[in-house]
Amino acid sequence: MKLFDFFRRKPTAVLSPPEEKKPPKLKINPVALSMAKAKKLKYIHPFKQYQPPAGVIPADIRSAVLAMDATPYGSQDFAGMTTGQSGFPGYPYLAQLTQRPEFRKMVDVFSKEMTRKWITLTSIGEDDKSEQIAIIEKALKTYEVREIFKQAMDLEGFFGRGQIYIEVRTPKGIAASTDPVELQTKLFRSDKKITKGSLVAFRCVEPMWTYPGVYNASDPLAADYYKPQSWYVMGKEVHDSRFLMFVSRPLPDVLKAAYNFGGLSLSQLAEPYVDNWLRTRDSVGDMVHSYSTSGVATNMQSTLAGGSGDDLRDRAELFELYRDNRGVMFLDKNTEEFFQYNTPLSGLDTLQAQSQEHMCSVSSIPLVKFTGITPNGLNASSDGEIRVFYDDIHAQQEAVYRKNLKQVIDIIQLSELGEIDPDISFKFEPLMELSDEQKANIRKTEAETDDILVNNVGSLSPDESRERLANDPDSPYHSLELNNNDDLKDEEETEDDDSEDFSASAA
Numbered sequence: 388m389k390l391f392d393f394f395r396r397k398p399t400a401v402l403s404p405p406e407e408k409k410p411p412k413l414k415i416n417p418v419a420l421s422m423a424k425a426k427k428l429k430y431i432h433p434f435k436q437y438q439p440p441a442g443v444i445p446a447d448i449r450s451a452v453l454a455m456d457a458t459p460y461g462s463q464d465f466a467g468m469t470t471g472q473s474g475f476p477g478y479p480y481l482a483q484l485t486q487r488p489e490f491r492k493m494v495d496v497f498s499k500e501m502t503r504k505w506i507t508l509t510s511i512g513e514d515d516k517s518e519q520i521a522i523i524e525k526a527l528k529t530y531e532v533r534e535i536f537k538q539a540m541d542l543e544g545f546f547g548r549g550q551i552y553i554e555v556r557t558p559k560g561i562a563a564s565t566d567p568v569e570l571q572t573k574l575f576r577s578d579k580k581i582t583k584g585s586l587v588a589f590r591c592v593e594p595m596w597t598y599p600g601v602y603n604a605s606d607p608l609a610a611d612y613y614k615p616q617s618w619y620v621m622g623k624e625v626h627d628s629r630f631l632m633f634v635s636r637p638l639p640d641v642l643k644a645a646y647n648f649g650g651l652s653l654s655q656l657a658e659p660y661v662d663n664w665l666r667t668r669d670s671v672g673d674m675v676h677s678y679s680t681s682g683v684a685t686n687m688q689s690t691l692a693g694g695s696g697d698d699l700r701d702r703a704e705l706f707e708l709y710r711d712n713r714g715v716m717f718l719d720k721n722t723e724e725f726f727q728y729n730t731p732l733s734g735l736d737t738l739q740a741q742s743q744e745h746m747c748s749v750s751s752i753p754l755v756k757f758t759g760i761t762p763n764g765l766n767a768s769s770d771g772e773i774r775v776f777y778d779d780i781h782a783q784q785e786a787v788y789r790k791n792l793k794q795v796i797d798i799i800q801l802s803e804l805g806e807i808d809p810d811i812s813f814k815f816e817p818l819m820e821l822s823d824e825q826k827a828n829i830r831k832t833e834a835e836t837d838d839i840l841v842n843n844v845g846s847l848s849p850d851e852s853r854e855r856l857a858n859d860p861d862s863p864y865h866s867l868e869l870n871n872n873d874d875l876k877d878e879e880e881t882e883d884d885d886s887e888d889f890s891a892s893a894a
Contacts, residue, residue, distance in 0.1 A: 432474030432475060432476045433474050434460055434474045434475075434645055435460055435474070435645070436453065436456055436458070436460060436644070436645065437456075437475060437477075437644070437645055437646070437647045438453070439595075439597075439598040439619075439647070440595065440596075442621055442622060443596060443597065443598050443619055443620070443621055443622070444598055444619045444622070445619070445622050452598070452600065452619065455601070455602070455604070456644045457604060458641065458644050458645060460645070474645070475645050475646045475647070476655060478546055478593075478594065478595040479595075481545055481546050481547075481652055481654055481655065482545070482546075482595075484545070484654045484658065485545050485654070487661065489657075489661045489664065489665075489746060490545070490653075490654045490657065490661065492757060493544065493653055493654075493657060493746075493750045493752065493757070494540075494541055494544030494545055494653055494654070495541070496750075496752050496756055496757065497540060497544055497653070497750075497752075497780070497783070498537045498538075498540035498541050498544065499537065500776075500777075500780045500818065501536075501537070501540055501780055501783060501784055501787075501788065502533050502534075502536055502537045502540075503818065504815070504816035504817065504818055505533055505815075505816060506792065506813040506814065506815055506816065507813060507814055507815075507816055508520045508523055508524060508796075508811060508812075508813050509811070509812050509813060509814055510808075510810050510811050510812070511810050511812070512810050514810070516808065516810065516811055519800075519804060519808060519811060520811065522803050522804065523796060523799055523800065523803065523811070526799045526802075526803050527795075527796075527799065530586070530588060530589055530799070531589075532589060532792075532795055535551055535589045535590075535591060536551075536788065536791075536792075538591045539551050539591050539631070539633045540633060540787075542591060542593060542594065542633075543633045543634065543635060543650070543652075543787075544652065544653040544654070545652060545653075545654055546593070546594045546595070546649065546652050546654075547594070547634070547636070547646060547649035547650040547651055547652035547655070548594045548632070548633065548634055548647070548648070548649030548650060549591065549594075549632075549633035549634075550591070550592045550594065550597060550618075550630045550631065550632060550633070551589050551590065551591055551592070551630065551631040551633075551791070552564075552589070552590045552591075552592050552620075552625070552629060552630055553574060553586075553589060553629050553630070553631065553798065554586075554587040554588045554589070554590060555574065555581055555585045555586055555587060555798075555802075556582075556584075556585045556586075556587060557569050558582070562587055563629070564623075567623060567624070570623055570624065570625045570626065570629065571617065571624050571625070571626055572626060573626050573628045574626065574628045574629045575628075576794065576797050576798065576801070576807070577801075578801055578805055578806055581798055581801040581802060582801075582802075582805075583801070583802060583803070583804075583805040584802060585801075585802055586798060586799065586801075586802035586803075589631075589795070592620060592630075594647060594649055596620060596621055597618045597619065597620050597647075598618065598619045598647065599615035599617075599618055599619075599644075599647070599648045600615055600616060600617035600618055600619055600624055601615065601616045601617055602614060602615040602616060602648075603616075607640075612640070613640045613643050613648075614627070615627055615648055618630065631791040631794060631795070632791075633787055633791065634649060634650040634787075635650060635783060635786065635787050636650040636651040636652075636653075636656070637650045638650055638651055653750065656749060657746060657749045657750055660745045660746045660748075660749050661746055663742055663745065664742045664743055664745065664746055667738060667739055667742040668739060668742070671735050671738070671739050674730060674732070674735065675732065675735070678729060678730045678732055679727060679728070679729050679730070680727065680728045680729075680730075681710065681725070681726070681727045682725075682726055682727075683702070683706055683718065683723055683724070683725055683726075684723060684724040684725075684726060685699075685702060685719070685722060685723045686722050686723075687699060705717075743758065751776065751779055752776065753772040753773050753776050754772075755772075755773070756773070756776065773819075774819060777817075777818040777819055780818060781815060781818065784815050785815070788815075792813065796811070796813065837852040837855070840852075
């Protein structure tokens with residue numbers, strides 16, 4: 388049996404299929420990942436407590452003042468809010484943006500338009516207030532209120548907050564800025580606090596040099612909730628009533644402390660749009676500069692085999708020397724071939740124009756105001772856009788300027804007149820200016836209306852029409868002399884008396 392077992396066929400071994408090699412697990416370097424995230428999240432500024440420069444808050448109380456900011460920056464709920472463009476970038480970063488012409492143009496257009504036509508002082512009642520109004524108008528020019536308000540709006544556009552310090556003399560006759568005790572007291576709008584001749588000047592203070600002092604962060608029902616009662620200005624504590632505040636884009640309460648109690652600056656708001664415009668402009672410029680690529684297919688065997696490549700460089704130099712539309716290009720018939728690739732440039736102007744218009748959209752400035760470029764096309768006009776823009780500017784004047792200008796005029800009245808006249812007010816002049824032709828048509832229409840009312844209807848006398856022309860500042864007859872009704876009445880009474888005396892003597 389063993390002999391037969393030897394000749395038996397041995398069973399073949401069953402081979403298992405080869406195991407598939409699994410690809411190595413992908414591993415990403417955390418450093419490279421963090422660098423990529425930092426590049427992608429360029430506009431995301433982390434939320435953190437604002438730290439003013441050294442010297443703004445006195446060193447001995449700096450930690451106590453900063454501790455008033457109880458915003459939970461590190462909490463999970465607050466961290467979940469930091470998506471998109473958020474967080475205060477800081478005043479040094481915003482100051483760097485002021486060097487770009489796009490940001491400067493945006494802010495400059497707003498501040499100029501808000502102070503271009505300025506205000507007109509008015510009065511109510513029958514009393515003549517022309518003398519008081521003339522004194523106030525002269526003081527407004529003396530203290531350069533118009534220029535100071537423009538500067539405050541520049542700071543508001545660049546940094547999110549503009550502040551004007553009111554400098555007055557104390558009862559001792561010295562400037563309040565030199566008296567630390569006086570600076571901490573409230574500046575009442577009263578003749579007891581602001582005496583006649585006590586106003587010194589109005590001064591703009593950049594927000595980088597100020598930091599809020601005490602403020603109420605516990606009672607939302609209080610009038611002073613999240614409104615600082617005082618400000619630290621380079622080591623001095625100044626009461627809030629001695630500042631005029633300019634904030635046109637206020638933030639929610641939860642973000643006010645992080646933004647140093649300012650608003651959202653126009654520079655930070657428009658930064659993504661400006662960067663997109665700069666990137667598009669540079670890309671279009673690079674494409675126009677290198678829209679045509681020319682080359683020569685030649686033998687590079689020696690260079691690729693490790694040669695010095697001198698022959699190849701000489702060939703390229705020869706190609707560059709002859710590269711001209713009026714020149715002649717020499718090629719080897721058997722070993723060389725010339726090629727050229729041209730990139731189509733159609734549509735680049737549209738892409739660049741749209742990127743530029745996006746900057747205007749976020750700033751609400753018409754393209755013709757921002758760039759000086761007029762609309763294209765037959766009968767194209769920007770009058771509608773400019774009118775809407777002027778309506779927006781007027782709304783900004785009422786929202787940002789009205790309250791501050793009222794305080795300025797009250798302070799000037801106390802300093803110049805000794806009291807505040809409640810009948811004296813002001814109005815903003817209209818920004819839209821009519822052309823000479825439009826003014827002439829309006830005067831023609833008014834003249835025809837007066838002719839109908841005087842000659843046909845009889846509801847208006849010639850003297851009343853003459854008085855309307857004399858009182859119209861836009862009329863060419865503004866200095867027209869009026870007939871004094873009292874003088875005419877006196878002349879009529881004198882004539883009557885003379886006639887009576889003549890009749891008595893005749894009798």
